Amino acid sequence: MTDKKREGGYADRVQLAYAKTLDYVAHSVIIVMAVGYLLYLTELLPLTVPIETIAGNWHLSSAHLQAKLNLPCGWECFTSPAGLFHGDIASYISVIFLSLATLICLASAVTVFISEKKHLYSAIATLQVIVLLVAASGIMSGGH
Amino acid sequence: MKISVTRRLMIPAAAVGALLILMMPAMPLLAAAPAAAPGTAWWVWVLALFVFSFVLGIVAVLAGVGGGVLYVPIVSSFFPFHLDFVRGAGLLVALAGALSAGPPLMRKGLADLKLGLPMALVGSISSIAGALVGLAMPAQNVQLLLGIVIISIAAIMIKAGKSGYPEVTKPDRLSQLLQISGLYYEEFGQHEVSWRVHRTPVGLLLFFVIGFIGGMFGLGAGFANVPVFNLLMGVPLKVAVATSGLVLSINGSAAAWVYLFKGAVLPLIAVPSIGGMMLGSKIGAKLLPKVNTRTIRLIVITILALSGFRSLLKGLGI
Numbered sequence: 001m002t003d004k005k006r007e008g009g010y011a012d013r014v015q016l017a018y019a020k021t022l023d024y025v026a027h028s029v030i031i032v033m034a035v036g037y038l039l040y041l042t043e044l045l046p047l048t049v050p051i052e053t054i055a056g057n058w059h060l061s062s063a064h065l066q067a068k069l070n071l072p073c074g075w076e077c078f079t080s081p082a083g084l085f086h087g088d089i090a091s092y093i094s095v096i097f098l099s100l101a102t103l104i105c106l107a108s109a110v111t112v113f114i115s116e117k118k119h120l121y122s123a124i125a126t127l128q129v130i131v132l133l134v135a136a137s138g139i140m141s142g143g144h
Numbered sequence: 145m146k147i148s149v150t151r152r153l154m155i156p157a158a159a160v161g162a163l164l165i166l167m168m169p170a171m172p173l174l175a176a177a178p179a180a181a182p183g184t185a186w187w188v189w190v191l192a193l194f195v196f197s198f199v200l201g202i203v204a205v206l207a208g209v210g211g212g213v214l215y216v217p218i219v220s221s222f223f224p225f226h227l228d229f230v231r232g233a234g235l236l237v238a239l240a241g242a243l244s245a246g247p248p249l250m251r252k253g254l255a256d257l258k259l260g261l262p263m264a265l266v267g268s269i270s271s272i273a274g275a276l277v278g279l280a281m282p283a284q285n286v287q288l289l290l291g292i293v294i295i296s297i298a299a300i301m302i303k304a305g306k307s308g309y310p311e312v313t314k315p316d317r318l319s320q321l322l323q324i325s326g327l328y329y330e331e332f333g334q335h336e337v338s339w340r341v342h343r344t345p346v347g348l349l350l351f352f353v354i355g356f357i358g359g360m361f362g363l364g365a366g367f368a369n370v371p372v373f374n375l376l377m378g379v380p381l382k383v384a385v386a387t388s389g390l391v392l393s394i395n396g397s398a399a400a401w402v403y404l405f406k407g408a409v410l411p412l413i414a415v416p417s418i419g420g421m422m423l424g425s426k427i428g429a430k431l432l433p434k435v436n437t438r439t440i441r442l443i444v445i446t447i448l449a450l451s452g453f454r455s456l457l458k459g460l461g462i
Contacts, residue, residue: 010253010328018257019250026243037415054412055186061283062228062408074405091411098236099404101243102397109257121258128265128394135272135398141405
């Protein structure tokens with residue numbers, strides 16, 4: 001038996017779907033993060049807050065830093081008055097993408113669980129997606 | 145090819161030595177002025193963080209511990225960043241590591257969704273709660289508790305045993321209801337291993353506690369997930385390690401949103417940490433067959449205990 005066949009033989013459809021999605025997402029995250037950070041550090045795109053200002057205040061707590069610099073939090077980066085085309089915003093969006101990765105994989109798992117009529121795990125995976133959606137909505141964190 | 149004893153000892157010694165050397169320049173700077181670190185350009189810290197995370201990635205794989213659990217206590221002790229940003233970056237480091245390792249483990253049936261999902265569901269809820277509590281508490285208290293937790297983790301790592309193929313004579317009712325069992329191919333012995341679990345309700349309770357701690361301190365929780373799966377629930381070690389990554393990715397993702405919405409994630413700090421750790425982990429995985437992992441694990445546990453002790457002192461204002 002080849003390794004490839006052996007691998008498939010010990011994982012069911014939902015595991016394989018999850019793995020395939022995760023493979024795509026993980027690679028995309030790495031590329032997006034690298035590009036975003038390059039844009040940030042090289043200042044190829046303008047910055048909403050200069051790096052020196054961030055570095056001069058990174059000893060402050062997140063609450064104090066927010067009060068002082070009013071950096072975008074959560075989804076605010078997409079609605080920032082400064083606009084999307086800023087190096088620091090691009091890098092921040094790449095971090096948001098990383099945080100969304102698991103949600104995307106779980107959504108793919110839910111569709112397979114449902115198509116295979118595995119009701120119990122459809123419910124558990126759906127509940128898990130809801131928990132992550134609630135977290136991503138910022139409701140629990142007092143976000144916007 | 146036979147690897148000489150000298151070479152087996154040299155590689156881990158070099159990796160740990162590099163880690164210690166990287167920690168040293170930060171100490172006097174922090175002792176003098178942890179807040180501003182005057183005279184040090186921002187890029188020096190960012191570069192140091194990248195190199196440090198890279199070495200940490202190598203050492204973590206060689207020592208068989210999660211990168212996240214090493215990252216938070218050491219970076220918060222020796223770099224000038226506020227603990228909030230270190231915890232936010234730590235969660236993302238653990239999340240990125242678990243995601244990148246995930247696909248092959250899922251395909252081989254080692255990371256098991258039926259085992260991981262119920263645990264992650266309770267763990268993700270508590271990790272959100274932990275993150276909220278951790279960010280609401282004064283940093284000094286969190287630092288103090290972090291010190292206690294890290295020293296306890298070091299003790300667990302020394303004390304906890306592991307079992308390759310634990311015997312489960314009678315699966316519990318909940319695991320039967322959830323159909324938690326599996327089969328995988330053991331490449332080392334070239335045979336199939338079938339497994340089932342017991343004590344699932346206690347496992348769920350412990351994953352709730354682990355999720356809370358992970359969210360509160362920004363730690364990857366592999367140090368606790370693996371013993372609960374393996375020693376308590378009777379999951380084979382390889383499945384326990386792989387499924388721990390799956391649980392960690394879900395819990396880490398849930399708690400990361402809290403840190404994002406509370407403004408506790410700075411890409412300037414988080415991205416080089418993630419990049420360094422991921423690159424280092426890949427190198428570590430390649431070095432793994434060539435080194436004496438027992439020696440390096442002992443050294444890393446000692447470093448972990450020392451950084452826990454330093455966190456404790458910082459928390460006490462000493």
